[in-house]
Amino acid sequence: xxxxxxxxxxxxxxxxxxxxxxxxxxxxxxxxxxxxxxxxxxxxxxxxxxxxxxxxxxxxxxxxxxxxxxxxxxxxxxxxxxxxxxxxxxxxxxxxxxxxxxxxxxxxxxx
Amino acid sequence: xxxxxxxxxxxxxxxxxxxxxxxxxxxxxxxxxxxxxxxxxxxxxxxxxxxxxxxxxxxxxxxxxxxxxxxxxxxxxxxxxxxxxxxxxxxxxxxxxxxxxxxxxxxxxxxxxxxxx
Numbered sequence: 001x002x003x004x005x006x007x008x009x010x011x012x013x014x015x016x017x018x019x020x021x022x023x024x025x026x027x028x029x030x031x032x033x034x035x036x037x038x039x040x041x042x043x044x045x046x047x048x049x050x051x052x053x054x055x056x057x058x059x060x061x062x063x064x065x066x067x068x069x070x071x072x073x074x075x076x077x078x079x080x081x082x083x084x085x086x087x088x089x090x091x092x093x094x095x096x097x098x099x100x101x102x103x104x105x106x107x108x109x110x111x
Numbered sequence: 112x113x114x115x116x117x118x119x120x121x122x123x124x125x126x127x128x129x130x131x132x133x134x135x136x137x138x139x140x141x142x143x144x145x146x147x148x149x150x151x152x153x154x155x156x157x158x159x160x161x162x163x164x165x166x167x168x169x170x171x172x173x174x175x176x177x178x179x180x181x182x183x184x185x186x187x188x189x190x191x192x193x194x195x196x197x198x199x200x201x202x203x204x205x206x207x208x209x210x211x212x213x214x215x216x217x218x219x220x221x222x223x224x225x226x227x228x
Contacts, residue, residue: 034216034217036217041221042221042222043115043202043204043219043220043221043222044154044202044204044217044219045219046216046217046218049215049216089153089154098156098159098166098167099144099156099159099217100156101146101153101154101156102153103152103153103154104153104154
C-alpha cells in the first residue's frame with residue numbers, strides 16, 4: 001500500500017543552525033511533491049512545490065530536494081529562527097490531483 | 112484577502128446527532144478537498160471535488176459521512192449519526208487546477224473542531 005513517512009519525533013535545533021526534515025514515500029510515483037507548514041490551531045500553509053524533473057528548489061532560506069530513485073524529499077531551513085518552529089508536512093501529488101499528506105514533523109528552534 | 116472560510120469553528124455535540132460542516136472555497140478555485148486531522152492519524156483525505164464533481168471519496172466512511180457541493184461557493188460535509196470517534200479537526204482546502212493535473216498549492220481553511228460526547 002502507499003505510504004508517506006516523516007520523522008514522528010520532534011526535531012530540536014539551535015537558532016542559526018540548518019534544520020533538515022525527511023519525507024520518504026513507498027508505492028508512489030508522484031509527479032510533484034509539496035511541502036506545507038502548520039502552526040498549532042491553524043490550517044496548513046503551502047511553502048514549496050518541486051517537480052520530479054527538478055533535483056532542487058530554493059525559496060529564501062528554504063531548500064527542497066527530490067530524489068525519485070531514493071523516493072525521498074529533503075526539506076532544509078538554513079539560518080533557522082524560533083519563528084520557524086512549526087509542524088512541516090510533505091505531500092506527494094499522485095494520481096488525478098490527489099493530495100495525500102504525511103503525518104508531519106514538528107520542528108522546535110531554540111533561541 | 113481571499114481565504115477559505117469554514118463554519119462552525121467549534122462544535123460540541125452528543126453521539127447520534129447530525130453534524131454539518133460548511134466550507135466556502137476561494138472564488139475561482141475549481142478543486143475542493145476535505146481532510147480530517149487527529150493526533151494519531153495526521154491529515155486524512157476524506158473526499159475531493161473538481162468542478163463540483165466528486166472525484167474520490169474512498170477515505171470517507173460511507174455509512175455515516177456524505178460530502179456535497181451544492182454550488183461553486185459551498186461545500187458541505189455531513190455526519191449522521193455522529194460518534195465519539197469522529198472527534199477531530201476537519202479541514203477544507205481549495206485550489207486551482209488545469210489540464211488534468213494538480214501543480215498548484217492548496218489553500219486551507221482554519222478548520223472545524225468537532226467534539227462528539
